[in-house]
Amino acid sequence: MSESPIPLPDDAEERPDTLWVAPEESPLTVVAHRVRMRYKAPRTDRAPRKGLLGRLAPRRSMVSVSAVRGVDLTVREGEFVGIIGRNGSGKSTLLRMLAGVEPPTSGSIYTSARPQLLGVSAALMSDLTGAENIKLGFLALGMSPDQAEALLPGAAELSALGDAVDLPMRTYSSGMSARLKFAISVMAEPKILMIDEALSTGDATFSKRSAAKMDELLSNAGTVFMVNHAPRTIENVCSRVIWMERGRVVLDGDTKEISALYRSFTYRMARDREQEAMAILREATIAGESQRASAVLTLPEDDIPLRKDNVPELEPDPFTAIFDREMHAQRFPGTIQPND
Numbered sequence: 001m002s003e004s005p006i007p008l009p010d011d012a013e014e015r016p017d018t019l020w021v022a023p024e025e026s027p028l029t030v031v032a033h034r035v036r037m038r039y040k041a042p043r044t045d046r047a048p049r050k051g052l053l054g055r056l057a058p059r060r061s062m063v064s065v066s067a068v069r070g071v072d073l074t075v076r077e078g079e080f081v082g083i084i085g086r087n088g089s090g091k092s093t094l095l096r097m098l099a100g101v102e103p104p105t106s107g108s109i110y111t112s113a114r115p116q117l118l119g120v121s122a123a124l125m126s127d128l129t130g131a132e133n134i135k136l137g138f139l140a141l142g143m144s145p146d147q148a149e150a151l152l153p154g155a156a157e158l159s160a161l162g163d164a165v166d167l168p169m170r171t172y173s174s175g176m177s178a179r180l181k182f183a184i185s186v187m188a189e190p191k192i193l194m195i196d197e198a199l200s201t202g203d204a205t206f207s208k209r210s211a212a213k214m215d216e217l218l219s220n221a222g223t224v225f226m227v228n229h230a231p232r233t234i235e236n237v238c239s240r241v242i243w244m245e246r247g248r249v250v251l252d253g254d255t256k257e258i259s260a261l262y263r264s265f266t267y268r269m270a271r272d273r274e275q276e277a278m279a280i281l282r283e284a285t286i287a288g289e290s291q292r293a294s295a296v297l298t299l300p301e302d303d304i305p306l307r308k309d310n311v312p313e314l315e316p317d318p319f320t321a322i323f324d325r326e327m328h329a330q331r332f333p334g335t336i337q338p339n340d
């Protein structure tokens, strides 16, 4: 991959040198094979038919949204994988599928243990205190009441909530709730943890405690995934990063290199320098081909084929357009095909 052309806008801060990197030979924990997710949704015509009928019964049609357009992934024990990408690029959908919360439209997912998804929607009771919710959370994760009691002090400490741990959760800020959920999930020591929310990085005590706990999890043969918009957060904690764009994996690999390129891309997009941004995206996509190819396992063709249901795509695969327009319709890597 060539160097990113323009100096990067933000983050002077260096990531720590001590990131845990999983050895090549460590066992696989998560494998995704040609995973796709296609949602269908009703669309209302904004220019309704004339007359009373039009007002009473606006025209509706079904459209499909390809949230994830064929992802292959192999992840190992000890890896801390960050998923970055713009809004709507399919990060959360991919994570939900990997976690087993939503079945893919097609493709297969294999995991070595039951993943635990830590998301904004994790159910906690607003009238109970933080401490009561910790115990409730442990019970929901299958612990006995005695185990839940024994782990309570550790979770309360990890959350760095101080005395607030004895206040009802409805008094918490969103950052405080996020920390509590994080503490519950991490103290339960899952082998595969998936975090789909920004963890507050502003609070130094919590950052330090959570980083130490996460290291412990990784060195005990765990695997962690984290979805985050901020490349800096990802750079500081992840040993590997996946850049997603419109349901595809653009690049998968070295955190520093990929997040620098991604920052360079979003910097230009934010300043209406779309052509330059697209050139970076195109270059990165081509550079990522060998990584994508090496992630593909030789597995039997067990995909459920996508049904031809005549539901049109809201947005056709944009990668086709990039390649056709700018690269004069040369044949490009097999994982990015027109009309996929």
Ligand SMILES: Nc1ncnc2c1ncn2[C@@H]1O[C@H](COP(=O)(O)OP(=O)(O)OP(=O)(O)O)[C@@H](O)[C@H]1O
Residues within 6 Å of the ligand: 039, 040, 041, 065, 066, 067, 085, 086, 087, 088, 089, 090, 091, 092, 093, 094, 229
């Ligand atoms: N239940 C659903 N029904 C229809 N479309 C959906 C559904 N969930 C997600 N989508 C669409 O799928 C695409 C990917 O969404 P997803 O939430 O995975 O993206 P994301 O990268 O996590 O976005 P963000 O960074 O904004 O959280 C988007 O276009 C979104 O509108």
